Amino acid sequence: MRPSSDTKRIAAAVPSDEALDALVTVLDEIRAAGSRSRSELVARTGLTRGIVAQRVGELLELGLVVESEIGPSTGGRPPRRISFRADAGHLLVADLGATSIDVAVTDLDGRILGHRDEPADVSAGPERCLSRIEELFEQLIDATRDLPGRLWGVGIGVPGPVEFRSGRPVSPPIMPGWDGYPVRERFAERYGAPVWVDNDVNILALGEWRSGIAVGHDNVVVVKIGTGIGAGIISNGRIHRGAQGAAGDVGHIQVVDAASIVCRCGNVGCLEALAGGAALARDGEAAAVSGRSERLRVALDQHGRVTAEDVARAASFGDPVAVGLLLSAGHRVGLMLASVVNFFNPSLIVVGGGVAQSGDQLLAAIRETVYRRSLPLATRELVVQRSSLGTLAGVVGASAMVVEQLFSRDSIARWKQAEGPPTRPLALAAEG
Ligand SMILES: [Zn+2]
DSSP states (O other), X not given: OOOOSOTTOOOOOOOOHHHHHHHHHHHHHHHHHSEEEHHHHHXXXXXXXXXXXXXXXXXXXXXXEEEEOOXXXXXXXXXXXXXXXXXXXXEEEEEEOSSEEEEEEEETTOOEEEEEEEEOOGGGOHHHHHHHHHHHHHHHHHHOTXXXXXXXXXXXXXXXXXXXXXXXEOSOTTOTTOTTOOHHHHHHHHHSSOEEEEEHHHHHHHHHHHHSTTTTOSSEEEEEESSSEXXXXXXXXXXXXOSSSOTTOGGGSBOOOOTTOBOTTSOBSBHHHHHSHHHHHHXXXXXXXXXXXXXXXXXXHHHSSOOHHHHHHHHHTTOHHHHHHHHHHHHHHHHHHHHHHHHHOOSEEEEESHHHHTOSHHHHHHHHHHHHHSOHHHHSSOEEEEOSSGGGHHHXXXXXXXXXXXXXXXXXXXXXXXXXXXXXXXXGGGGO
């Protein structure tokens, strides 16, 4: 961990669990709504008027909320509104994909204040990719007018498994040179702020859950079909990362016995080796070469290769081979999800990633298979939807991850034990 320069601070009185729970509940309620009056807080949290008043006082002291007199005029004195100070600071976030970098600066509510994206190659290794992210961060900081406050946190998404506690990638199959790389330490040292690192699918899930189509759902599976296939899991209103951060790695569930189909993970018969974007590109290119699909042959002639997007585009024009590839991929993903549905009973499945964004056939095939192959009780309330965040999903998700961690019970406990508002003590927040 980053050596702390705050050792001189002496812990103040440790707040009781109950007081801390109430504080976090009140803050969550204010953050979710943007602003609340004290009586709304009493009604919505079930806490007593006295406790709400005390906790609001603490939040004012911590600088996390501000009080104003602008309330809806219902005759008489307008109630004072307690508002979350989204402009008390800013966040830097980056989503590194297999073939792209997206960076953004956001306020503490995850509102995007500046954004940049460009092609990248994650296999170029951490040094190249992370220095480029740092350069893009500097550009954003320079270009964003009226950057609010100081930097409160940094969030990085990477296209492979991450041990969330340490913020280090763990044996990522498409990321040579990244295994165990100290991504968190690197950014924490450079920016003097807490840093969180997670895989791209978990951040997609958090983004959809906090500000996308999954708002209000407590049990959600977000499956991302990009080059590979992975899933992020929201369980009982929390992201479920598992014991080592490997939860949701559904792309490497074995779905066929055929020894001929070797996955990039080294195993045979994995779902993503049959139904991921790389698999669609491979099968599409084979159809182009063999002359079975005229449209894919044209794509091959034009760019020298066939991509999953080419297959989706050809399918949207009714190319029978491309439609067949998407339906078959959707069916395979649907079978996997039907097992997940029986096991986990989500109320919502969100399908995202580049391949899923580009056409309707894949989603239709997934939906049909999930409903047909899951148990009736598990699908009674189940909805299968496409991701709603589009091309900004990565950075929206990364900021949702930072926000979730910054305002978690553990972070707030640390701030409360430190003296004064959450300025320097924030640097400790990433240690949990
Ligand atoms: Zn595999």
